Amino acid sequence: MITGISALLHKQLGGGKPAATAAAAANGVATQPTQLPAAAAPVVANGSQHSADKELVDFICASPLLTSCGIDRAQVEAEAARWLELGSRVISSLGLQPFGQLLPAQKRRIFQYYLPVFFWCEAQLRQHRGQPGTSGPLVLGISAPQGCGKTTLCEQLQSLFEYTGASAASISIDDFYLTYQGQQEVATANPGNPLLQMRGNAGSHDMGLGTDTLQALKAATRAGSSVPIPRYDKSAYSGKGDRADASTWPQAQGPVDVVLCEGWMLGFAPVSDAAAAASDANLVAVNAALRSYKTAWDSFVDSWLVVKVAQPDYAYRWRLQAEQAMRATGKPAMTDEQVAAFVDRFMPAYRCYLPGLYSEGPTTARPGHLLVVEVDEGREPVEQQPAPIM
Structure with missing residues (x-):
């Protein structure tokens, strides 16, 4: 009853x-x-x-x-x-x-x-806490394409965890980009490669900053401890971006129970040089940089949530919607042509790495600790969800 x-x-x-x-x-x-x-x-x-x-x-x-x-x-x-x-x-x-x-x-x-996903995450936290010798927070990796609603999903998961008594910190790999100067150095070292002229792809992140942040959050088990969460100012240098001043970074207060780590390319597995070149010649350098991400970041993840899409091209329409929404509120927004050029930089990686992500799972995924949710162009779960892959 x-x-x-x-x-x-x-x-x-x-x-x-x-x-x-x-x-x-x-x-x-x-x-x-x-x-x-x-x-x-x-x-x-x-x-x-x-x-x-x-x-x-x-x-x-x-x-x-x-x-x-x-x-x-x-x-x-x-x-x-x-x-x-x-x-x-x-x-x-x-x-x-x-x-x-x-x-x-x-x-x-x-x-x-949102609620079914939260209850799955909550069950993952219970399992994590129940494992002998386990200390530190559950790190939940969320891999999802740009525009699919992962930011809102993460915000709601964090809110629900905190509402139910679990302290949650949220981080995004977008906040681990290289400084403006670092970006310029990468662009100069890769002349003619449009995938590395601006932030976004593997090779444009500060790997040490991400590793240090994840390590600090994993160790934030005491009351009174705090961890600075990096922030990136995407509007700096006419949209090229730069790391925000450290004095403006928010602090995650310990003890931390859950870390929500999200990113559009989180968990991507590198392919062979030949496969990368066959997909897009400019992807070879990106693929080489991607080889360091598993150890530097993915190894911290205990459980994975993957938001799957049938067509990566949805990202074009989703980005347009986001820019139109900003324009409607009077905020600066990209033109349709600028949106197309922006999303173009990510498409080679999507087309090369998403098939492996969807068939094999993220680099450090384990049976029983991976949830794949497929959404349609309206960002709603499709009726026929993918079969478990592990």
């Missing part, structure tokens, strides 16, 4: 109506909720608690991710109140309308995507 969620449902049907954030819009979360018809809203009075409870459980269980996340209907029924409570947390974090006024796509994103 499902009990205890009707009061929460009733609460969610009312409440404030904060405006949705521009960030949520840029990452595929619709921002113009409309009131659902009365007949479509969960009914919580007149003895209809069971109907409302079952409606929510049925909706959650329609998620194509439940099986791969290790969740069954009995578990959903037993913790339906917690699903709604955490869903309410996400709704609030995203600045959306109350539960009863969510658009169908918003409701799917929260209850059929």
Whole structure:
């Protein structure tokens, strides 16, 4: 018997109506909720608690991710109140309308995507803590193409971990880029190679900075300890970017329980020089640089989440959407031609390395510690999810 969620449902049907954030819009979360018809809203009075409870459980269980996340209907029924409570947390974090006024796509994103993934991550944390001799936080590597919504996903995972009592730090490999001077040196050393004239590909990162940050976070097990999290200013030098001043970096406070480490190329495995050259002659230098990433960064990752796409070309349209959203709010934004040139730099790597990532998993993935979620162009999980690869 499902009990205890009707009061929460009733609460969610009312409440404030904060405006949705521009960030949520840029990452595929619709921002113009409309009131659902009365007949479509969960009914919580007149003895209809069971109907409302079952409606929510049925909706959650329609998620194509439940099986791969290790969740069954009995578990959903037993913790339906917690699903709604955490869903309410996400709704609030995203600045959306109350539960009863969510658009169908918003409701799917929260209850059929974000929450199943969070429960899988939470189970990974329990396993990590239960391993004999384990110390330090769980490092969760999130490998996902640009524009697919990984930033919003990471923000919600961090928020949910903290809400449930686990201290979470979030880092992005985009903050480990070389300084402006370092970028210029790489560009000069690779004249004529468009893949290394600006930040982005393997070879444009400060490997030591990333390693030092991961090591420090792994060691942040004491109360009162803190770890500076690097930040990169992508607007510096007319968009070429530079490392932000260290005085502006946020501090992760210990003890840290979870580290969310995300990146568009995280976990990519290098191929042979011949295979790299056959894919794109300019990729040979990038491929050579990629060989150091497994030891420097991937080796710290305990569990992996891979967001899979059928077509890497989605990145063009997603980036356009993000720039259009910024332009609509009055912020500086790239033209369509600039977007195409920007994404072009990443396509050779996507086409060369994504097949291996999707068929073999990230470089340090282990059985039982890898979740692959495939999303469509609308950033929603596809109905037929990939079969487990390990």
